[in-house]
Amino acid sequence: MTVTTAPEPVVVDELITETADRLFGELCTHEAVQAAEEAGVAPDIWDAFCETGFDLIAVPEEAGGSGGTLAEAIEVLRLVGYHSAPIPAAENGILGGWLLAQAGIERPDGLVTVVPPRAAEVGWSGGGACSMEIAGDGTAVLNGEAHRVPWARSAELIVCVCDCDGQTSVVAVPASECEITPLPNMAGEPRDTVRFVGAAGVAAPAPDGVDAEALAQRGALSRVALMAGAIEKMCQLTVSYTNERVQFGRPVARFQAVQQHLVWAAQDAALVRMAAEVAAREATRGEAPFEIAAAKLIANQAAARATKACHQAHGAMGMTQEYPLHHFSRRLWSWRKEYGSDAHWSAVLGTMATSVGPDGLYPLITSGTAALG
């Protein structure tokens, strides 16, 4: 009989959860989140976040980061979502910080953001209107336009992954070199348009394992973590509200029709949190294309169902600005579309599922990426 060794456990320090939860709980009040949406920035919250070192969690210390594992960074992002903290935690840390550290590009003191690897219009490999030239000394000159760049308006440095002449590079351009037009997503979070007109930056060859696909996966994982937190908080609001709201002489949560919404939303909260944690665990160990794709698809679908259930259970109150449900539901509708739609990830997963064949289908479900061989 074989004796199989299970992989080492991936443990997240409880202190991280407690610290982030307390920090955001104090800072991200309904009013503060609302004010950040109107202002487009939340410097007080960002500064307090940076003081904890969470802004660079999972970025190696030798690259100027705070150290820690990807799973720990994902736990912080889950709490960002849970408290609707209006800050670019993912962009600065596990996306931008990761790209810079991998490529050996020095990071500035200020905020770093990342151009999401999306469709050809914002791609760099010949498609669309973008072009890049890299000089021998590593300086790059960019022309073109990038869309939906989170918090570009507040950033010091804008980082992207570019394919140029068969070479994948990480390119970092100071925001001062770019023309930035503010644009919000549906939750009022900055998703700005960035124009590069002869913008000068630095380029470094991307090492193995760093390319647009890897960035897409990491970005998707970041959104799953945010969504897990947001759905959980949305459910808790809904349970509280339906216990307080009295109609026909009893709390509306006593009605079976309302209970259905509570149960369905709770299932989705549990499902997405599980997906986020398992995907984070596997991505911490190595490549996890199946788990991340599965988690993002699950999160996208769950966001659709859970926002519907929670809004319905809240009645008209949930449709107002004064009640906080919208901080979560609007973020979920936005994050659902970022780093890959349902259709995108279904297609990716479909390729994996059909490639393993009928006898490999169940092992894929039980062992994930490891079953892809």
Add this chain to the structure above:
Amino acid sequence: MRFTPTELTGPELDLQAEVREFLAAELPPGTHEPCLGMAADHDREFSAKMAARGWVGMALPSRWGGSDRTAVQRFIVVEEMLRCGAPVGHHWVADRQTGNVILKFGSDEQRERFLPPICRGELGFSIGMSEPDSGSDLASVSTRAERSDDGWVVNGTKIWTSNAHMNDWFICLLRTAPMEDGNKHAGLSQFLIDLRSPGLEISPIPFLDGSHHFNEVTFHDVFVPDINVVGQPGMGWHQNTTEMAYERGGPDRWLSPFSTVEQLLREASGTPMEDAVSDLFGELAARWWGIRNLSLSVARLIDEGEAPSVESALVKEMGTRYEQEVVEKLVQLIDEEYSPESESLFERLLAQCVVTFPGNTIRGGTIEILRSVASKGLQGLPA
């Protein structure tokens, strides 16, 4: 409520590999008609083979014939059996719940009498809960057991009793004291009844497709000795509620259509596949992965000594609806007319899913009742 991620340990992965090897030898694809989940064929020989490996009643103590295994180890065996559509029907109920009830509430004499044969895969159990006038409102059962010399005399009718015509024993919830105002959960007791007892009559209730699973079981002065009362008379409701928790949240609540999906992939292999079909395989793999992780975490909680009743109700409610959704997606996508007698195995299975899966969200407690249980838990109220 918290579902903590868990994963299989080295020895658990070894068990998984062992079960997969067993199934590859016993039931290679193409050699058997897969069953659709727990509504599986009764095959005493197959049950005996599993039992020989220690896979029936495996979580029961070795003192009583079990293998001292865990809920997670049982999960591993069950999921592999169900995903292959193995004929696990004969020992299913005894393995999943009755053995646990006898261990937890039964006397040593009952443990000695029932648990070793359960673990040998010999005894098939039916469950006697529903009655003509008691379904979701289970506490209203009115089949009576009345005291007689050294035993009880039972009169009344149980209904929807799966496989009573094939099984050996019947674990029954009966009324032993009249219903009290304000406390309808009192006065109920659990009994073990030989399905061949004099006065016990079993009549088929044909299933909608004509097949025979359901029965009506009528008691005409059926004598049940004292030694067959499980636990304390009057504590039946509590014991029964505990028993129901074993029914919930396991792979049987989300894997039933898997063999159908796998067969579609088998039959589609080798020909160009439409994107929509490929995408569906991707989506289904993802969702099964997610639900499985939740369900596995429930099994781990049980092994840690918890009683995750809310978590298991949530998984069962979600899992059984998911089973129906899988079938609906296949139906929407497949441009063939299928029949239970189609030449294609996939089409036969799909036809069977369409016809029988409405029952998946009903059996063992409707999803409406599960929502009520789960939502009380979410609100911190007693279930």
